[in-house]
Amino acid sequence: MGNVLVYVENSETGVAPIAFELLGAARRLAAGLGGEVEALVAAGATAELAPALGAADVILRMEHPALSPYLPEAHVAALTEAIRSRDPQVVLVGNTSAGIDVAAGAAAATQRPLVAYCTGLAVDGEAVVAHSQVYGGKLVATTRTEGPGVFTVVAGAFPGAEGQSGGKAAEATLAAPATLGSLHTRFIAATAPSGGIDIGRADRLVSVGRGIGGPENLELAQELAAALGAELGASRPVVDSGWLPKARQVGKSGMTVKPKLYVAVGISGAPEHLEGMREAELILAVNSDANAPIFEVAHFGSTCDLFDLLPALTERLQAS
């Protein structure tokens, strides 16, 4: 019989949406394992965060000034402490920016195996079977973890609704580890997304990926966007290459968008990108590689050369 511990990512804006997805997944796993769901909420103050976590059986509250705002080192220590004191079989962490810091750090500190990029989790006997997206989503790995383990879960892989429901959880206080008093990391400042464009609010988006070739070709996408009345978005490589500003990035480290129309141009569809746009109502993908993972989430796709298709489409839309 094993418990499932969920690391609840949070910030000054509250509990991160991923936490509910994890709680939902945890409920099913706990059922399979015959254990309970415990939610670790570690922050400067947890009173306002805990009530949202009713889907858990037990809410573990850990408070310390070093835990807010988020500091990787502090949260690794917090999760490590929780794992040591509660000894869960399964630890779930979101595969988010914070998750990357926290899950591996805690797994290493507790000598537990870690399975990353999970999109599916199931119990098989005593073991946890996980499906993970690897190689940019081109392959799916199935792993079997017999003993205790840490799993990082891709956002969007589990519905959040299950984790938001639930009754009244028991609450327990966990003492913050002493190491939080002598950290080597300091929070300096936070910045909101750079102003101007907010692609999160656009109801139509034309997003470009590496397939666009170079900044000189962005014009093609811009013209299409103009013809559609859409904003221009981009995948991470395009932003990292400096072709478009960060504010236009869709995906894990950029914006999560839910427009009515999402046109993905030259985007192969790395999991980090899909995470940010799979909720769009209508997804159209243009990519010359028929095996590109973007076609997994798109509703309609074309393998036409984007340099042929975009001008043709733009012209047609302008005419209509």
Place this chain on the structure above:
Amino acid sequence: MHIAVVVKQVPDLVEELEVDAAGTGLDRAWVKMKLNEFDDHALEQAVLLKEAGGAQVSVVALDGEGIDQVLYAAVARGADRALKVDAGTQEPLDSRRAATALAGAIRDLGPDLVLTGVQAADDLFGQMAPFLAAELGWPHVSVVSQVEVAGAAVRVQQEYAGGRMATLEVDLPAVIGVQAAPQPPRYVPVSRLRQAMASGALETATAGAGAGTGGAAVTQLAKPEAGRGAEMLTGSPDQVAEKIEALLRERGLLRG
């Protein structure tokens, strides 16, 4: 300032990936390896720090097929030293075992800062940077898009979802998982690469003891199930454009 950049190769995702006969690993016969793009950014960040304020840059990798060229390319890019760590196998190690294998050599190297890619396409068992930090007992921050030296610490920009950023200060020594350098990795001219190769300046070290905790057992590696996914629009670009237009009209998504 001494910066160690830990790099590795990952399968080139441009190629079709095939699963081996056992169904649990990659068919490496056809795999084309390339430098992990995040490691590429980590190296660029290190070279930028060197250019900005002077630093010694050592690039470190586990031995493996084709790694010499990767290390020489790093030297051609501006690394001062290149260290190849022999873990007793040419097979790629998972990130956790790799961290254990590299930790000793890195400790011997004695850098103030370790930069490595935030993730890699084959990080099934988690990311290298936090494991390495745990091995070394150093603080760690990942998903970093900018590193600046601030006295005996570094200031880093950590990225979160939604484009939010935080500036954190980390005491040295530290391990940073780099998401992106402030500028795209620079091109390595082949002539410079050849010069570096001709110099033959690779150092070697033996991996530290302790295999570390491995990952869970992989029972299957497979291509994602087909069947779901997009309805493909076929025809000439004009025909496809026509179909898309009809689709948008039908959904009321045409402009105006």
Place this chain on the structure above:
Amino acid sequence: MSKVEPGRVREDEHLIVEGMDISGHWNRMFEQRVLWSHDTGPLEKLTAITGAESLAYCYQCGKCTSACPVDSVGSYSPRKIFRKVQTGTDLLTNPDLWLCTTCANCLRVCPKEVNMISIMPALREVAVTEANVPPELQKAFENTFQHGNPLGEPARKRADWVAEAGAPATILPRERRPVDVLFYVECYWSYHPRGRDAARAFARVMEKLGVDWGILGPEEKCSCDSQRLAGERGLFEMLAEQNIRTLAKYEFSRMVTSDPHAYNALRNEYPKLGAEYPIQHYTQFLAPLMGQLPWKRRLDYKVTFHDPCYLGRHNGEYDAPREMIRQIPGLQFTEMFRCKANGYCCGGGGGGMWLDSFTGNHVTERLSERRVREAVETGAEMLVVCCPYEVSRFEDAVKSTGNEGRLLVRDVIELVDEALR
């Protein structure tokens, strides 16, 4: 459109708006005005670079301007480049560095031997060393380095075109034996769909001629001449060394290639690395054999022909492809007004093949588009070419100039093949 207030107009050499460099458009609208105190350092710096010395020789006679194909679609020409450099433009960080296709038209007419064929690669090499390469070109370099071809296709697929040729081609690494002709296929005939069409036609023609020939298959790598001219000399040398080692493994009495750029490399550049081969362009190899072909039908096409820069001006061969055209039954041939020595350029040489989008921002139309218009003017219904870069370039240009249905583009080997069916 609202009026622009003069006070709000500013001049910028480079303009980045929201991460996008729109300098190309900007420069088309505004010429920099008064020439103020300028740095003459660039001229001294650039002409001190080995190979670029002759840039200092220009005395502004202007002969090159009317010969330069790029000038006819923009403001270019060696004379103008010289003057821009003289007034402080550092070519190493200027788009002009990448517009020259090394077509050699300017050198043909220059009284002072300002040698852009030497200057441009030398300067680009420095720019490449300083990691200042347009992204598209960088991608082609990286692909060539990684995969042995600029298209980024897997090496193991290099001989895949053979399968559907309907005629045999000996892949020497698989079937090791001496052959009469080693055919150096080069990248575009190996991978590009339209190039593969030509390669297959070539195989069928070779079969009809009963030639004993073979190819290097997956062991062949790009000759890299265009990458060399685009500034990646190190890459050229590395692949040349690999190709030379590969060629040493096989026995053959002569070499034939599809690509004028490979022909140029093997004829003029490989010997400098100590490797000499009896190399011919396939038109040179086939022209004398045309009489032996069992023609099956007349091709009643009105055709014109575009000379590849690296076959014609660079290597003096104007007759072989024309001889092939002459012998194919039924073709009616008209020359374009620019032909042979003063032939225009398709825009693909000297790295232009991988700079189309970049170049597009600095010219009013592509060279291939200009050339297609000229071909249409002759009344021809078909533009015949014999360089692997050209089929796809001109076919694109036929579309973009609205001449679809008016002009077909065919490699001469495709016509030979067609007349044999």
Place this chain on the structure above:
Amino acid sequence: MPSDRILVIGGGPAGLEAARAAAEIGTPVTILEERDRLGGAPDSASYSTVTLDDRPAGEILEQARRAVESHDLIETRLQTRLTAFAGEVGDFRATVAGPDGATATVECGSVIVATGFQHFDPGRETQAYGYYEYEDVITLVDAERMFSQGKFVRPSTGEPPRQVCFIQCVGSRDRRIGNEYCSKVCCGISSKQAIEVRELVPDCRVFIFYIDMRMYGFWENKIYWVAQEQHKVNYVRGIVTEIIKKGDQLVVKGEDTTMGRPMEVPMDVVVLAVGMEPSPGTRAVASLLGVAQEKHGFIEPAGGAFDTVSTSVPGIFVAGAAAGPKDLDDTISMAGAAAMKAVAAVRRLALTH
């Protein structure tokens, strides 16, 4: 009484060579020289080097002077000028005034006029270039003087300049000024000086603004190309309109005609490539002798292409820049030709009498 003596008027390169050549073949010669020493303009203007062969001007002039002074058949009258002239070929009488004002008569059979040129005075007609206004606007002659002292500095500061330009065609090819002709040598001299500036002040950038570069014969490849290709002298097609002062720098304004855009380029020193004009001596002597002058005052050779040295008066010949802008090579060739014809004139008469 017919005389076999030849009167050479002017002791510059043309006069010296004409005298030496005539004396060499046994003809007595009298040289009249206004100044107190022989050498002419290259001497009076302290030329540094002689264009094309690049030898020091002083050395060459000294050689020519010695050849004349050591010759028994040559009589040199310094500080002497012609005041009256009469007679006809074979029997001319020239009245000359010496340094003390005393007059004398020189009987001669023929005359060679070698009265040379003067440098155009850039302040004379137009002040657009501010020659008398700005210390750092100088002429080729001023520059040449600096070179002969082994230096090139900004006159206003005495410091080496960072940016120098030459403006071509100052006082030449200009209807406004009245000098419609090309002065022939200035393009070459400027190019030669540009090289010298680059050699003396390697950091200094040198520009030459020109209408068209007129480099005759080997001057093209031996001066112009060398200056451009090896010394990185910046040749800019488009002449300067005017020079204005901005701060402590001079700004030359003009057009970069090759690119069709205006230029305003700051300079530390501007060198005006002043052309040649007939010297006052040429004008005075021509009118005393009654020889025809072309419209600008140069003595007009009357014989066409195959006789470049005869004037409108039989027995009077002209050599060098008195007949129009010349470089040194042409001057010396012409002096030889004039000497030959002058000697022939007196000998023919000697035979008939």
